[in-house]
Amino acid sequence: MLSRAKTYTTSGCFALPSFVAVINEYDVVIVGAGPAGSACALALRHSGLRVALVDKAQFPRDKICGDAIPSPTLKHLARLDPGYATELSALLTSRRAPTTHSRLLAPNGEELRIAWHNPAFNIPRLHFDEALLTLVRRHTATDVLEDYALRSLQTDEHGVTLAPSDSTKPPLRAALVIGCDGANSIVARSLAPRASLDRAYHCAVVRAYYTGVTDAPEDTSDFYFLREYQAGYCWVFPVGGGVYNVGFGVLSEEVVARRLNLKHELSELLTTHPHLAPRFAEAKALTSITGFGLPLGGSTRPAHGPRIMLCGDAAGLIDPLQGHGIDKAVHSGILAATQAMACFQTQRFDAEYLANYARQIEQRIGQELAQRYRLMRFLAGKTWLVNMVVGAARWPWLRRRLLRAVG
Structure with missing residues (x-):
């Protein structure tokens, strides 16, 4: 040109x-x-x-x-x-x-499956x-x-x-x-x-690609909410061809306050979490775990x-x-x-x-x-509330309100 x-x-x-x-x-x-x-x-x-x-x-x-x-x-x-x-x-x-579905796993292990009507993909x-x-x-x-x-x-x-x-x-x-x-x-x-850097409005994140993940439909993105962390989640997102983007993010203010090593935390989650460990028992890492930061809205x-x-x-x-x-x-x-x-x-x-x-x-x-x-801060650290929201969302009218809240 x-x-x-x-x-x-x-x-x-x-x-x-x-x-x-x-x-x-x-x-x-x-x-x-x-x-x-x-x-x-x-x-x-x-x-x-x-x-x-x-x-x-x-x-x-x-x-x-x-x-x-x-x-x-x-x-x-x-x-x-x-x-x-x-x-x-x-x-x-x-x-x-x-991606036509998402699975949300509450800290207590209860699972919610959501079907999305608008087209999205990974x-x-x-x-x-x-x-x-x-x-x-x-x-x-x-x-x-x-x-x-x-x-x-x-x-x-x-x-x-x-x-x-x-x-x-x-x-x-x-x-x-x-x-x-x-x-x-x-x-x-x-x-x-x-x-x-305003750590209250910043998220620290790590990510790696894996293959060989089990119980991982290629049309479903998984979100794991964890009782050990105030605000954040672990994810398992299919990106096609049997490859999965796997990551973990936490507010930067918590990372600093607790001196968290997120690369280590993600590795521990994939080997010890009762729901994640079985899925990653035979998984193979295609890349190293890499970190990045997100300035939040x-x-x-x-x-x-x-x-x-x-x-x-x-x-x-x-x-x-x-x-x-x-x-x-x-x-x-x-x-x-x-x-x-x-x-x-x-x-x-x-x-x-x-x-x-x-x-x-x-x-x-x-x-x-x-x-x-504001909603994220309201839910932060309230494991009981996240458990309650995921459980109550099984009712159709509450599910619709949840979908509107999370987009």
Whole structure:
């Protein structure tokens, strides 16, 4: 794909190495080519703007995640263009595991099986994110710049300069930057460089892939709620081909308070838990156990600043109750694209004008996540209450209310 970026010779206003001859100039630079960034690029398809989508990795690349793709994800893409959801499904047909049911195991061992009416599936992010990026390549004129890690962002009254970690690559210049670069977002750090981690709104998680798991239907995602931990759960998610994404997550404040080693905790669960151990007696680990962090929704994490918007995990848009965020990432990427087009129509890129985006995020995503955070905190540490909810949900009318509460 030919670049549509403008280029110009560096001048004294940029502190760049002397051998860098040009800066690539765009209207919009989207940082991060995961679900939020790809959705944003797709939403800008007909905008007429010069758009670059940059990522520090070379695709396909793994992304540590639970690999659950909630049903609203495809709905958001279909609202952009019905063909997107259809084409994405075709790209993933041979690799995904459609999930029609979930099993919830209460701390007392009681099990609840739930049938989901809306289509959802599990698939390794290695494949899902690559398929979304394929749609961007096929349907947009976006310049996709892989293996482009950022060192810093510098905002001034005329735009944003993005300096690469590799000094042999040209910097980028944009009127607007959209940060879709995940939980450790360099774009978010440029807005709040001294912000400390709020462990009450952060979840520590570990994950590995296994095969040979027994009593594991390929259409069913399993959630284990454990009496030993205040808030969190263990999961066993089929991802197709007899492979299972197995993980465990706990609020970071509990990890620090109890000095938990989550890799060790997951290994212990799979060998000693009365319901998990029999299922993993003959299982084989395909990968090592790897950790990652999730900034949970409901916090006061900023979503915008002068000439900058944040989407997905970078904006802390992860469901505190279930721990997933791909649907929220896609939704926020689309909302950011809408705001970006309004910015160029009005030629306004100031924080006051971009607050319109933050309000949209709050109304359409943030309020729901805040409610789920309060519910998660209410249930935390109340083993008896979780047992009661799972048991009572066998009654149809309570089951319907539970489904509405957890989405």
